[in-house]
Amino acid sequence: MKPMMTIMTVLMRGFWLAAIAMGLIALSPHQGMIASAVAADLDQGQALARMHCTRCHVVGDMNKYGGIGSTPSFGAIKTMPDWQERFDIFYILPPHPAVVRVEGISEKRPEHLPAFTKQITLTIEELENLLGFINTLPKANFN
Ligand code: HEC
Numbered sequence: 573m574k575p576m577m578t579i580m581t582v583l584m585r586g587f588w589l590a591a592i593a594m595g596l597i598a599l600s601p602h603q604g605m606i607a608s609a610v611a612a613d614l615d616q617g618q619a620l621a622r623m624h625c626t627r628c629h630v631v632g633d634m635n636k637y638g639g640i641g642s643t644p645s646f647g648a649i650k651t652m653p654d655w656q657e658r659f660d661i662f663y664i665l666p667p668h669p670a671v672v673r674v675e676g677i678s679e680k681r682p683e684h685l686p687a688f689t690k691q692i693t694l695t696i697e698e699l700e701n702l703l704g705f706i707n708t709l710p711k712a713n714f715n
Contacts, residue, residue, distance in 0.1 A: 612704025620702045621646075624672075624692045632709045647712030659706055663694075674699050 626635045630645035639645060649655050658665065663672045672692045673681060681687065694702065 612707075613701045614705045614708060616698065617701035617703070617705025620694070620698055621705055624694075625702075627689075645712060646706060646709055648714075650709065650711035651714065655711075659703055663699075 621631050622634055625631050625646070626638055628640045628643045630636060630639035630647070632646065649658060652658065662668055663674050663678060669678070670685075671687045671689055672678075672694070674694050674696060676696055681691075
């Protein structure tokens with residue numbers, strides 16, 4: 573009985589060590605976030621914003637006098653406390669689903685609902701680079 577107990581104890585110890593190690597990895601999400609922020613290709617993000625978002629939005633100082641009607645500038649959106657979440661999921665917030673698709677995330681567009689203007693298709697990597705670039709933009713100062 574005794575050797576059996578010892579094996580069980582060793583196994584349990586291994587299990588707890590593994591569990592603690594996994595917990596530590598799970599508890600350090602910042603590592604991953606910093607790594608992906610550094611890895612973001614800001615030049616590609618900027619090019620994507622210029623190509624796609626300036627169609628409707630004023631983006632930084634790319635198109636100060638551009639943008640469509642009441643579409644908020646990115647600087648204005650960034651004054652909202654939850655701007656980051658809004659950008660993270662912009663493609664599901666109206667009006668974007670009518671024109672934007674993220675490959676592997678968005679559902680296929682139904683044939684009876686074609687994009688109302690030229691379709692914007694982003695890969696997940698392009699989305700990350702775009703969000704990385706938007707991170708670098710200043711927020712508007714309305715004072
Ligand atoms: C076809 C025009 C159009 C294009 C292209 C477009 N947007 Fe928008 N976007 C809008 C409009 C209009 C609103 C305001 C919606 C509202 O007030 O409900 C908006 C709002 C937003 C918001 C705030 C959403 C919210 O509900 O708070 C974000 C974030 C955003 N856009 C990101 C982007 C990004 C990033 C791109 C480029 C990949 C982009 N948009 C391209 C028209 C557009």
